Amino acid sequence: MTQERCIPSHVAIIMDGNGRWAQQRSQLRAIGHRAGLKTVRKIVAYAAELKVKVLTLYAFSSENWKRPSSEVSALISLFIYALNREVKSLNKNNVRLNIIGDISRFSDHLQNMIIHAQNLTKHNSGLVLNIAANYGGRWDILQSAKKITMQVTDGKITLDDITEDRFSSTMCMSEFPEVDLVIRTGGEYRISNFLLWQIAYSELYFTNTLWPDFNQTLFDEAIDAFNARERRFGGIHNKEHSC
Ligand code: FPP
Numbered sequence: 608m609t610q611e612r613c614i615p616s617h618v619a620i621i622m623d624g625n626g627r628w629a630q631q632r633s634q635l636r637a638i639g640h641r642a643g644l645k646t647v648r649k650i651v652a653y654a655a656e657l658k659v660k661v662l663t664l665y666a667f668s669s670e671n672w673k674r675p676s677s678e679v680s681a682l683i684s685l686f687i688y689a690l691n692r693e694v695k696s697l698n699k700n701n702v703r704l705n706i707i708g709d710i711s712r713f714s715d716h717l718q719n720m721i722i723h724a725q726n727l728t729k730h731n732s733g734l735v736l737n738i739a740a741n742y743g744g745r746w747d748i749l750q751s752a753k754k755i756t757m758q759v760t761d762g763k764i765t766l767d768d769i770t771e772d773r774f775s776s777t778m779c780m781s782e783f784p785e786v787d788l789v790i791r792t793g794g795e796y797r798i799s800n801f802l803l804w805q806i807a808y809s810e811l812y813f814t815n816t817l818w819p820d821f822n823q824t825l826f827d828e829a830i831d832a833f834n835a836r837e838r839r840f841g842g843i844h845n846k847e848h849s850c
Contacts, residue, residue, distance in 0.1 A: 623793030624817030
């Protein structure tokens with residue numbers, strides 16, 4: 608099975624369930640996020656090994672600011688910790704790190720760390736690791752609409768020039784392959800304002816496993832399920848697109 612199966616080029620993951628994982632152990636939710644970071648490490652390494660081209664992880668949504676300030680601080684501290692600790696090793700492993708989202712709301716210190724990490728790894732040719740931080744699918748569509756509107760008001764393009772392709776080109780991740788597979792852990796069946804425009808034709812896979820318990824075997828199961836799907840992209844079965 609492993610040798611014949613098709614590896615999706617772009618996998619996006621909603622890493623849900625850290626809080627419940629911690630609560631089940633009578634621990635603080637922040638402990639669950641820390642355990643979640645360990646899973647991130649393992650899954651990034653495994654995705655690179657499988658030759659997934661792009662892995663996109665939903666780390667901090669634009670709605671997460673609504674959580675208690677202690678949890679928001681814990682999540683942001685963890686992000687800073689992870690950037691500090693992991694960037695060198697990501698770079699050594701030829702991973703290109705890219706942050707998607709409105710980073711302007713973060714402290715100058717964190718913004719500088721993000722810029723430094725992106726610059727350091729930008730020429731790497733291995734796995735692209737997108738971390739969605741202060742990201743929202745609606746925000747992404749809105750920022751794209753604003754860019755396109757500017758192009759029209761500046762007289763660079765006309766209304767008729769606004770095609771799906773042009774619109775896509777100003778969305779986050781336009782330079783990467785389309786999202787093939789979205790995985791959500793934690794047992795909820797929704798998208799929660801993660802990628803919206805970009806997942807029009809993606810396969811969706813949901814598992815009850817809480818993110819800290821997610822592992823290589825479960826990632827394999829998601830890929831096997833992806834392989835069992837027939838992707839038609841709104842048309843009829845097409846062998847070229849059967850992966
Ligand atoms: C959802 O679980 C998870 C998050 C809001 C944050 C995800 C963060 C990590 C996995 C660790 C940090 C990652 C990086 C890349 C620095 P939840 O808190 O909603 O869990 P619940 O549904 O059980 O309450």
